[in-house]
Amino acid sequence: MAILTGVRPLTRTARFDLAQLGPNWYAAVMGTAIVGNGAAALPVRLPGLIGFGELMWALGAVALLVLVPARVVHLLRYRAEARAHLLDNPATAVFYGCPPIAMLSVGLGTLTLGSRVIGTGPAVALDAALWGIGTLYALAVAAGVPYLMITRHAVSPLEANPTWLLPVVAPLVASATGPALVPHLPTGTAQQSLLYGCCALFGVGLLAILALLPVVLTGLVHSKLSALVLTPSLFLVLGPLGQSTTAVHQLADAARPVAPELAPVALALAELYGVAVLGVAMLWLVIATAANLRARRAGMPFTMTWWAYTFPVGTCVTGASALARHTGFAGFTGLAAGLFVLLAAAWAVAAGGTAAGLAGGRLLAR
Template sequence: MSTSAAVRPLTRPTARTRAARFDLSRLGPNWYATVMGTAIVANGAAALPVRLPGLIGFGEVMWALGLTALLVLAAARLVHLTRHRAAARAQLLDEPATAVFYGCPPMALLAVGLGTLTLGSRVIGTGPAVAVDAVLWGVGTLYALTVAAGIPYLMITRHPVSVLEANPTWLLPVVAPLVASACGPALVPHLPAGQPQQALLYGCCALFGVGLLATLVLLPVVFTGLFHTKLPALALTPSLFLVLGPLGQSVTAVHQLADAARPVLPGPASVLLPLAELYGVAVLGVAMLWLAVAVTANLRARRAGMPFAMTWWAYTFPIGTCVTGAAALARHTGFGGFTGLATGLYLLLLVAWVLAARGTAAGLARGRLLARRTR
């Protein structure tokens, strides 16, 4: 898979060029990673098993920032899809390296929706927060299922891809249902008791199965590509963090499902919680091992001169899912080690967000991102 505009590193403009204006024909679905990364900072603040002064207020600010970014980006993408149809069609059908990033929009919707319920309710009220989350979760879930089926279908039937060139961005379309399964249980208590709650809970369990099994199918393919051809560009090195996404998100999801099942399905819940703890410890251990690999590879890439690219946002959401997964383990087990792990990962997440946000802001200000060049 060749490197597209979604992962192309930024180059220093020459003295004869300058940014004339933003060119929305170049706006791709990868930009939703900025929303995902901001929203997970907010959600992580709400999930942390420690309560520090100002933490929730900080989370509310990050939620508001993520919601604002989502609204602005959705409007820009609407312009892109209506005025630049040829470019939008090419991104989906003819650019496989860009098409996989269509997994980002549904995850952005889902993450902002959850933040609205857990943090935004203190700002806009519980009723409106539930309504907003219900809409964003519903739209995001349908979007996630469409992408999880549609992008692999295009890979099979249209995209010129090779297993030997697979990289972690291939995971993006199939992780989205896992995110839906982790965010959906928060809505269960707000539904009428009985079958409505059970239907949502069973639906989230099915989404968990879809995302987890699809990830288990794709992970060996991704590792095959990494071992055989390495990463095709230095700017793709941050994508190694994407392997953490399904790991941390699945740990978060099983614990959220176990919590929601207690009053709704007490029989299965008695088995689900111990299973969630065992699963969480095992999978989070694998995630921490891969985190060490990803950090080492990225430090090496930085020493080799890796420039900023939008792939730097891959640092944020995957680490954030590990924060929420470790926080869930701390909540259910009471083990202080998981509390320390969640806190340490959250600090790492904050550093990752600052790096990605600073690089994006600088790129926009200097005309290196989404700018049409004129001489």
């Protein structure tokens, strides 16, 4: 449970322990990067908004640069523990979906926000590298973790919880972030390959989510959540809903110059799909918020699971922003702005709790 919550009791001899640095820590990178990406996607332009987005992108990029080598050291120094976490502990294995999502999110921010800081050429190159690595990682996790659940992990569908969605949502993130690179590729085969590849990634992620989401909801109704500190994970259900909405709109934009014959159909589908799915997301947001308020009244402490408040809400920001851009409906503009305020507040709470936990020795300590 320590790797899941990121919290251990503080003792007088507590010290920094790299062995506790699990893949769940990439959730902090995801949650930070999505704030910047959400700021860039908003259909309103306020003074300082893009500067704020650039700051959040920079924080996410720095966090990724720090976390990746730290995780490499962890994997080399604690190979037996890392192997056991992946192969024998399904509660930690699902968090291997976080690293590729973090890479993909930072990569998109590098292109949409970092280009003003480092230049367009370096931004495109870095995004292409992060998207390529992140996509391969996402596909490996989306196939590998379910394979382990089928062949090795001792799991029951009646005990499923929203963290099970993390491995299979990663291809959806790749499908939503890849289209931004299409205009920077040579016209013709290169652009078509990326566009159709992102469509395939969308199919992989969406079908996996459609298969798994009913299992997760059944597990929640049947067994509830196994621990109070898992209550923030309810927000993870928003992730595939908001991300798939974002993806269909990004694909529709990319289809316009690459496959103009498909563009009208893609745009109509994106609008219809987005309205329906985002409506479901807003209903679930009410349910998840009510459950978390109840958990807070019951004394739920801060853990790393609180980062679940950030990225899923951020995907709804980008999804609502895309709907506002394509439909021109002011209601979606207001929804995107309101969700962004919620996202910024959630990030402040999660980041503040993490900083306080690290400073006080309660995180990554033994």
